[in-house]
Amino acid sequence: MANSAWWASALSEAVNNEKPLAVVCNGEELVLFRDRQGQAFALEDRCPHRRVPLSLGCVVESGIQCGYHGWTFDGASGACTAIPNLHVDERVPARYAARAYPVAERNGFVHVWLGEGEPNESVPAATYQPEGREYTGAATVSILHEEYLAAMLDGPHCLISFDAVKMTDFFLGDPCLKDNHLVLDRGAVWSTRVLPPQFVVDYPLIVRTSVPVCGGDIRVDLLTEEETPLCTVFIASGANRRGTTSLCWRGFLHRSEGGVAPLRWRAARRAQRPPFRVNSHVDGEALAALLVAPSRDLDRLRDQSLIPVRAAV
Numbered sequence: 472m473a474n475s476a477w478w479a480s481a482l483s484e485a486v487n488n489e490k491p492l493a494v495v496c497n498g499e500e501l502v503l504f505r506d507r508q509g510q511a512f513a514l515e516d517r518c519p520h521r522r523v524p525l526s527l528g529c530v531v532e533s534g535i536q537c538g539y540h541g542w543t544f545d546g547a548s549g550a551c552t553a554i555p556n557l558h559v560d561e562r563v564p565a566r567y568a569a570r571a572y573p574v575a576e577r578n579g580f581v582h583v584w585l586g587e588g589e590p591n592e593s594v595p596a597a598t599y600q601p602e603g604r605e606y607t608g609a610a611t612v613s614i615l616h617e618e619y620l621a622a623m624l625d626g627p628h629c630l631i632s633f634d635a636v637k638m639t640d641f642f643l644g645d646p647c648l649k650d651n652h653l654v655l656d657r658g659a660v661w662s663t664r665v666l667p668p669q670f671v672v673d674y675p676l677i678v679r680t681s682v683p684v685c686g687g688d689i690r691v692d693l694l695t696e697e698e699t700p701l702c703t704v705f706i707a708s709g710a711n712r713r714g715t716t717s718l719c720w721r722g723f724l725h726r727s728e729g730g731v732a733p734l735r736w737r738a739a740r741r742a743q744r745p746p747f748r749v750n751s752h753v754d755g756e757a758l759a760a761l762l763v764a765p766s767r768d769l770d771r772l773r774d775q776s777l778i779p780v781r782a783a784v
Contacts, residue, residue: 476680476686477594479580479707482607482719485512486581493526493603497616497687499585501572502526504535504546510549512546513583515570519551522601544569579605579721580707595688599705601723604743609719614708614758617635622684622758623689624655627680629757633693633702633747635736637662638678646765652681652690653769659693662732675731676701684772693747700725701732702746720749 480496481503488505493516495501502525516524516538528538533552534545543553547762549571573584580601584590612619622629624646628638636659640681643656658674674696681690687708701762704722711717724746728737739746 476586477575477582477584477590478687478709479595479719480513480779481585482721483511483576483579484607485609485719488530490668491526491528491530493524495709496583497585497709498581500524501579501583502535503574503583504530504773506530506534506546507532510546511576511581513572513573513574514546514549515572517569518542518544519567519569534702542567545571547571549562557618559597563641576662579607579703580719590661590681595683595686595707596705599721601702601703601721602725603723605721606745606747607637607719607721608751609717610749612716612718612751612753613709613714613755614716614753615714616716618689618706618758619708619716619753620655620689622753622761623682623691623764624628624653624765624769625693626758626764627657627678627752627759629750629761631691631704631706631747631749633659633678634684634739634744635662636660636676636678639674641674641764643674643677645770648684648772649681651686653683653684653765653772654679654681657764658735661731661736663701663734663735682770691712691747695727699781701727703766704747704749706749718749722747 478496480494486503500516501513503513505511516526518525520542523539525535528536536543541555545552551567551704573590575582575594577594578596580596582594597674639658641658646653646655654678656677660680677694679692689706691704702724706720709717720750748767
């Protein structure tokens with residue numbers, strides 16, 4: 472996948488001006504922090520002096536200070552602004568700078584521009600427009616990032632669940648490409664229904680998964696059969712170390728009550744209990760049992776030469 476893009480790397484509330492936050496986003500080890508005015512910054516999580524993680528240091532008035540020898544770095548430029556054992560009239564060489572990354576904050580996510588070139592204005596979380604109370608979380612799961620994206624198409628029930636809802640294996644049409652995301656609808660039922668899902672002809676619910684061809688922004692929507700939205704979850708994912716995947720997410724309930732939603736769903740809504748759960752632990756046996764189906768289209772689309780210029784619906 473291409474690196475030159477915005478990646479949602481952390482929840483906004485997880486980044487503060489008191490303690491640096493270490494994240495791994497698409498394989499890049501970063502440290503995130505804020506200044507006293509609340510501006511977010513991202514640097515490579517490695518001091519150029521002795522390669523110690525800057526995230527082990529502390530946030531100071533002028534930036535971030537390495538915890539090993541006290542070197543201080545500016546958040547915006549990455550320039551080293553102070554070395555404790557330098558004389559007052561000595562200048563810090565420019566080569567001692569840490570790599571700085573452009574940062575953009577939108578809709579509760581801190582985005583970092585990875586790769587070369589000038590950042591564009593299209594950040595992944597721009598399409599996430601919450602209504603009312605949100606439910607958030609973060610985790611690192613033991614699965615390759617590419618496999619996580621594939622499973623979100625082949626079997627999202629292994630990765631996410633909605634309260635009182637059972638997802639099925641029935642696809643409501645073929646996957647389609649929209650805005651560089653592969654979008655797939657599958658039928659779902661209220662788990663309180665008497666008939667098992669395999670005997671249902673008209674599915675009362677739709678689970679729509681939108682998985683990026685390049686990037687890590689995943690969107691999962693629960694809708695009624697009339698496509699009235701009930702719940703939306705935005706998951707920011709990226710490759711972490713040692714074959715794992717970093718996740719952070721935000722989700723919310725829409726204003727619609729869900730028509731004939733069961734009492735359990737309505738009671739949870741009124742009690743403001745989380746309407747969904749993003750799994751922090753992935754069942755390897757369940758993943759291995761998934762049939763490889765729509766994710767084949769994702770693999771083909773990753774070959775950029777196969778993506779039509781006007782491939783959008």
